[in-house]
Amino acid sequence: MDSTGLTGDLEGAGRKPAISLEAPSPRYGEKAIKGLLAVCALLSVVTTTAIVVSLLIPTLDFLARVPIGDFLFGTSWAPTFTPASFGVLPILVGTLSTSLWGMLVAVPIGLASAIFLSEYASPRVRKVIKPILEVLAGIPTVAIGIFGLVFLSPLIEKVLPFMVNVPPFSAGVAGIAIGLMIVPIIASISDDSMRSVPSGLREAAYGLGSTKMKVATRVVFPAAISGIIASLVLAGSRAVGETMIVLLVAGASPNLTFDPGSSVQTMTAFIGTTATGDISTGTITYDTIFAVGALLFVITLVLNMFAIRMVRKYREVYE
Amino acid sequence: MADPTETERVRLATAGARAVTLESLSSQPRGDLFKGALFYALLILALAVALAGLAAIIIQAAVKGAPAIGPDLFTNGPSTLNPSEAGFRPALIGTLYLILGVIVLVVPLGIGAAIYLEEYGDRSRWWNRLIELNVQNLAGVPSIIYGILGLAFIVRGPLDLGFILVAGSLTLALLVLPTVILAAREAIRAVPPSIREGSLALGATQWQTIRRQVLPAAVPGVITGVILAISRAIGETAPLLLVGAATFVTFNPTFLGDNGYSALPVLIFNYAQRPQDEFRVLAAAGVIVMLVVLLAMNSFAVWLRNRYEQQW
Numbered sequence: 001m002d003s004t005g006l007t008g009d010l011e012g013a014g015r016k017p018a019i020s021l022e023a024p025s026p027r028y029g030e031k032a033i034k035g036l037l038a039v040c041a042l043l044s045v046v047t048t049t050a051i052v053v054s055l056l057i058p059t060l061d062f063l064a065r066v067p068i069g070d071f072l073f074g075t076s077w078a079p080t081f082t083p084a085s086f087g088v089l090p091i092l093v094g095t096l097s098t099s100l101w102g103m104l105v106a107v108p109i110g111l112a113s114a115i116f117l118s119e120y121a122s123p124r125v126r127k128v129i130k131p132i133l134e135v136l137a138g139i140p141t142v143a144i145g146i147f148g149l150v151f152l153s154p155l156i157e158k159v160l161p162f163m164v165n166v167p168p169f170s171a172g173v174a175g176i177a178i179g180l181m182i183v184p185i186i187a188s189i190s191d192d193s194m195r196s197v198p199s200g201l202r203e204a205a206y207g208l209g210s211t212k213m214k215v216a217t218r219v220v221f222p223a224a225i226s227g228i229i230a231s232l233v234l235a236g237s238r239a240v241g242e243t244m245i246v247l248l249v250a251g252a253s254p255n256l257t258f259d260p261g262s263s264v265q266t267m268t269a270f271i272g273t274t275a276t277g278d279i280s281t282g283t284i285t286y287d288t289i290f291a292v293g294a295l296l297f298v299i300t301l302v303l304n305m306f307a308i309r310m311v312r313k314y315r316e317v318y319e
Numbered sequence: 320m321a322d323p324t325e326t327e328r329v330r331l332a333t334a335g336a337r338a339v340t341l342e343s344l345s346s347q348p349r350g351d352l353f354k355g356a357l358f359y360a361l362l363i364l365a366l367a368v369a370l371a372g373l374a375a376i377i378i379q380a381a382v383k384g385a386p387a388i389g390p391d392l393f394t395n396g397p398s399t400l401n402p403s404e405a406g407f408r409p410a411l412i413g414t415l416y417l418i419l420g421v422i423v424l425v426v427p428l429g430i431g432a433a434i435y436l437e438e439y440g441d442r443s444r445w446w447n448r449l450i451e452l453n454v455q456n457l458a459g460v461p462s463i464i465y466g467i468l469g470l471a472f473i474v475r476g477p478l479d480l481g482f483i484l485v486a487g488s489l490t491l492a493l494l495v496l497p498t499v500i501l502a503a504r505e506a507i508r509a510v511p512p513s514i515r516e517g518s519l520a521l522g523a524t525q526w527q528t529i530r531r532q533v534l535p536a537a538v539p540g541v542i543t544g545v546i547l548a549i550s551r552a553i554g555e556t557a558p559l560l561l562v563g564a565a566t567f568v569t570f571n572p573t574f575l576g577d578n579g580y581s582a583l584p585v586l587i588f589n590y591a592q593r594p595q596d597e598f599r600v601l602a603a604a605g606v607i608v609m610l611v612v613l614l615a616m617n618s619f620a621v622w623l624r625n626r627y628e629q630q631w
Contacts, residue, residue: 027524029526030524030525030526033526034435034439034525034526036431037431037432037434037435037439038435038439039431040427040428040429040431040432040435041431041432041435041436041440041450042450043428043432043496044432044450044453044454044457044496044497044500045449045450045453047457047468047493047496048453048456048457050468050472051460051464051465051467051468054467054468054471054472054476055464055467055471058471108365109365109366109368109369110369112361112362112364112365112366113362113365113366113369115362116362116363116365116366117366120359120362127625129366129370131618131621131622131625132370133369133370134617134621135614135617135618135621136370136373136374138547138550138551138554138613138614138617139373139376139377139554139610139613140553140554140555140556140584140609140610140613141554141556141557142554142556142584142587142588142591142606143376143380143554143587143606143609143610144376145588145591146380146587146591146599146602146603146606147375147376147379147380149591150379150383150591150599150603151375151379151383180372180373180376183369183372183373184369184373187366187369211351211354211355212355213351213354213355213358213359214351216358217358234459237459237461238459238461240461241460241461241462241463241464242461243461243462243463243556243557244556244557244588247557247588248588248591248592268461268463268557271463271466271467271561272463272557272560272561275466275467275470275560275561276560276561281475289467290467290471293463293464293467296461296463296464297460297461297464300459300460300461300464301456301460303459304455304456304459304460305456307459308452308455308456
């Protein structure tokens with residue numbers, strides 16, 4: 001009878017109540033579930049580790065045979081020829097060239113679309129167009145590549161012959177197709193970040209007599225700049241890592257040039273064409289695929305980390 | 320150097336401000352109105368170009384591929400010699416199996432990881448922040464790198480499965496897992512803390528709270544994320560090239576059969592690379608089939624999210 005908590009409480013304030021607030025059992029099930037879920041989350045770390053390990057080991061084998069200087073700064077790329085040469089610059093420049101032309105197309109179009117959606121469009125228009133953009137962002141890149149190869153390339157060859165030297169392959173046309181792929185990314189993320197700018201800033205600018213255009217370009221755009229830069233960097237990273245479009249449209253000749261009319265081979269296209277053949281492990285060709293993959297991974301990793309930091313920055317300021 | 324007196328300074332400042340105001344007021348209407356209209360026109364033009372360009376992809380495929388659309392497309396196997404009779408049957412079945420595998424793997428793993436990160440993971444611990452950053456980074460890794468991972472780790476290396484369909488499924492699952500985790504996290508985070516606190520205050524355990532309160536409220540968002548991830552997996556081509564989606568498989572693939580397998584986007588890619596126009600028509604027809612499925616799935620996902628977007 002004395003063991004009830006009530007009397008205990010009445011007798012003295014300093015004593016612990018006998019009723020425990022702890023769970024009646026240790027709840028091993030709860031802990032097991034937590035552990036199981038943690039394993040799911042850890043799988044992502046395992047994936048990253050596996051990517052790094054699977055890239056690193058063959059890359060080290062590769063670098064044991066080819067000096068790193070020859071690889072990074074060599075200007076001739078012919079890994080499957082005899083005599084082979086392993087200068088990565090032509091395919092690195094090929095990647096930069098197609099990505100650059102893609103960004104040149106997508107940045108103005110994407111940013112202008114974002115400004116329109118965020119600052120000018122009525123809620124009704126926005127509610128229709130934003131989902132359409134999101135759905136179109138899901139078009140597979142192989143479909144965009146076929147569009148580039150079958151439609152864009154012949155069309156551009158007729159209108160601007162200097163853009164397509166070796167029909168139907170052209171770095172510039174591949175860039176335009178990549179641009180189509182990344183426009184929705186830029187538009188969607190930039191729109192989100194401009195809409196997260198507090199309306200007080202806009203109203204203050206209007207109160208000082210700004211026009212709508214000034215508010216959009218001088219107030220909202222700078223205030224959202226970190227999110228906008230993040231969208232551009234993410235889009236750039238997608239452009240660098242894109243495989244199917246460049247496989248179909250850019251061709252397969254490793255030319256060290258930024259000329260939009262030239263056919264180029266990109267790093268992804270090299271991996272995509274070479275790794276499909278039945279090549280055996282341990283050969284230098286097999287290792288080359290991984291060395292190029294490692295370089296590609298490092299480039300996109302740096303871009304993604306930068307974008308993630310920029311996104312955090314705008315979240316911290318306005319949320 | 321005579322210092323202007325206080326009143327003089329005030330007068331100067333007032334005059335300056337007045338002049339600036341007058342100038343800006345009088346100059347505003349014509350010039351800025353014109354510039355504003357031009358700017359607006361440019362914005363509209365840009366959006367129109369973006370939408371037209373993306374719509375052109377769909378329209379062009381529809382026009383080019385229309386002649387090849389028919390029952391043969393779904394029932395016939397691929398052919399290198401005879402494009403008029405070639406179809407996509409093994410590739411369609413291959414993609415179906417691949418995606419089944421992806422769903423089975425990705426749904427529990429992705430949602431589980433998302434629950435851990437949102438409900439259990441203490442953000443002040445470095446390892447939880449590491450996992451979070453890691454997932455964000457994985458979402459941005461190019462798909463062809465996942466192909467390399469699949470080749471080195473799943474087809475060969477530690478798992479050593481060989482070029483079988485399950486290896487393709489695993490590779491695609493790893494590829495879309497970060498997308499599912501990120502989307503599921505967003506959905507779980509949108510459930511307000513008061514719901515959890517109410518449940519815990521009534522004596523529910525943490526898992527009971529998650530299972531009976533948080534997850535049901537987050538279901539629409541989670542499903543949206545899963546559908547978008549699956550549709551990405553359907554259209555993904557590059558990693559499959561590396562993990563053995565051989566193209567001219569004329570028989571129906573199986574999960575573990577080591578005779579090779581095929582997938583819809585890979586076969587489309589292969590047809591598109593051939594110089595003869597008949598094969599390009601076939602590729603365009605394949606693109607139509609793929610786009611119809613994907614656009615339907617994506618539209619449903621976006622509709623679902625907008626429909627059930629809950630305002631708490």
